[in-house]
Amino acid sequence: MQVQGQPQQINVELGEKESEGIYSNLAVITHSNAEFIIDFTRVMPNVPKAKVYARIVMTPQHAKALLKALEENIGKFEKQFGEIKLFIDQKASEIGFKPQPDEK
Numbered sequence: 724m725q726v727q728g729q730p731q732q733i734n735v736e737l738g739e740k741e742s743e744g745i746y747s748n749l750a751v752i753t754h755s756n757a758e759f760i761i762d763f764t765r766v767m768p769n770v771p772k773a774k775v776y777a778r779i780v781m782t783p784q785h786a787k788a789l790l791k792a793l794e795e796n797i798g799k800f801e802k803q804f805g806e807i808k809l810f811i812d813q814k815a816s817e818i819g820f821k822p823q824p825d826e827k
Contacts (some may be wrong), residue, residue, distance in 0.1 A: 759786035
């Protein structure tokens with residue numbers, strides 16, 4: 724019997740193929756009023772095309788929960804290993820994830 728207010732334990736199964744992971748250095752994020760879509764791609768130097776290797780579709784609520792989980796985990800990482808530097812406006816950053824400039 725599940726006691727109200729206590730978290731339910733979930734057993735997560737990780738298949739052999741999925742356990743290898745997929746490298747991605749670019750995510751294309753779009754949304755509608757009902758869902759967020761994140762396409763994970765890989766951009767390589769001098770290659771004009773990027774293939775989508777994984778697409779994740781989630782509700783806005785789950786997208787916000789993912790954002791909070793990432794913020795929490797990045798905070799823990801930086802506490803242990805130091806600040807993660809973003810290479811903004813540098814030659815080394817021509818490929819990969821790029822933060823959007825602040826809108827003023």
